[in-house]
Amino acid sequence: DAGVIQSPRHEVTEMGQEVTLRCKPISGHNSLFWYRQTMMRGLELLIYFNNNVPIDDSGMPEDRFSAKMPNASFSTLKIQPSEPRDSAVYFCASGWANVLTFGAGSRLTVL
Amino acid sequence: KQEVTQIPAALSVPEGENLVLNCSFTDSAIYNLQWFRQDPGKGLTSLLLIQSSQREQTSGRLNASLDKSSGRSTLYIAASQPGDSATYLCAVYPGGFKTIFGAGTRLFVKA
Numbered sequence: 291d292a293g294v295i296q297s298p299r300h301e302v303t304e305m306g307q308e309v310t311l312r313c314k315p316i317s318g319h320n321s322l323f324w325y326r327q328t329m330m331r332g333l334e335l336l337i338y339f340n341n342n343v344p345i346d347d348s349g350m351p352e353d354r355f356s357a358k359m360p361n362a363s364f365s366t367l368k369i370q371p372s373e374p375r376d377s378a379v380y381f382c383a384s385g386w387a388n389v390l391t392f393g394a395g396s397r398l399t400v401l
Numbered sequence: 402k403q404e405v406t407q408i409p410a411a412l413s414v415p416e417g418e419n420l421v422l423n424c425s426f427t428d429s430a431i432y433n434l435q436w437f438r439q440d441p442g443k444g445l446t447s448l449l450l451i452q453s454s455q456r457e458q459t460s461g462r463l464n465a466s467l468d469k470s471s472g473r474s475t476l477y478i479a480a481s482q483p484g485d486s487a488t489y490l491c492a493v494y495p496g497g498f499k500t501i502f503g504a505g506t507r508l509f510v511k512a
Contacts, residue, residue, distance in 0.1 A: 321498055333490070333502045340498055381444060388432055388494045392445040 294393035296382050302399045308370040311396045314363055315384030323390065324357055324367050325381040333381075339365065372400045403428045403495045407503035414481055415511050422476040422506045424491030429469045436465050436476050437490045439505070445490065449476070481510045 295314040303309055315322050323338040337347040339359045347357070354373070359365040369376055377400050383392045404427045414420050424434070433452050437445040449458045449465040451474070457466040464477040478485060490505040 323500075332504045335499065338498055345498055383445075385498075385500075388498075388500075389447070389450055390435065390492070390500055391447065392437075394444040397442075 294382055294384050294391055296380075296393035296396050298396055299394065300397045300399075302401065303372055304401050305373055306371045307400075308368065309372045309376075309398060309400075311367040311380050311382075311398070313365045313367070313382030313393060315365070315382070316386070316391055317363065319384035319386040319391070320362075321385040322359060322365050323383040323385065324365070325383065326378045327381060327395075328378045336367070336380075369398075372398075374400045376400050403431075403493065403501045405491060405493055405501050405503040407489075407491055407506050409506060410504065411507040411509075413509040413511065416481060416483060418481050418510075419477070419479050420481055420508075422478070422489050422491075422508070424474040424476070424503055426472045426474075426493045426501075428495060429472050431469065431493045431495050433494045434465075434467055434474050435492045435494070435500070436463075436474075437492060439488045439490060441487075448489075478508075481508075483510050483512045486510050 297312045321340045324336040326334045336349045337357045342359045357367045379395045379397050381395045383390045406425045408423045435450045436448045439445045451458050451467040462479040467474045486509050488505040488507045491503045492500045494500050
């Protein structure tokens with residue numbers, strides 16, 4: 291298995307632009323998590339899905355953030371419009387039997 | 402509310418030393434505890450998973466212990482090497498799909 295695959299690995303955009311981050315979880319995993327990591331705040335859970343259904347999105351910072359999981363093999367995290375304070379590394383993780391496997395992350399820089 | 406604390410926040414040791422990283426959690430009702438390693442600019446790599454019924458797990462030079470009653474886990478690294486330099490994160494799974502992470506211990510092993 292190729293593990294959890296995230297794209298893009300790096301994204302530089304200007305304030306106000308829409309950003310879409312993508313994640314392909316490990317086949318057979320039934321849960322998917324989106325995390326954000328910054329130096330100031332550490333690792334923050336944004337949202338998680340179980341069997342493609344959003345369970346808890348209380349970590350999503352604002353309405354500018356949205357996440358979807360249309361099927362078991364794909365999820366997106368969208369920021370619209372983006373702001374400089376959204377600059378961070380965004381991780382996707384998939385889980386099975388309560389064990390997490392992380393992707394390599396998407397480093398977002400909003401100018 | 403479950404909280405995870407890691408001490409120390411940073412640690413610098415000479416090569417060859419044995420060292421212990423500490424993790425404490427406030428609620429002993431957990432299903433498992435996982436230790437992760439994160440290299441700068443990279444994702445999180447799972448090192449060891451301890452189920453709630455287990456006391457310890459070993460992988461090579463790493464040994465992780467779990468004492469649920471006292472809310473503590475330790476990660477023991479034997480004969481440290483410069484390649485062990487990274488941030489080590491502890492994460493507990495209390496149930497309900499959500500994993501709680503500590504802020505991590507940043508380890509630097511000097512050659």
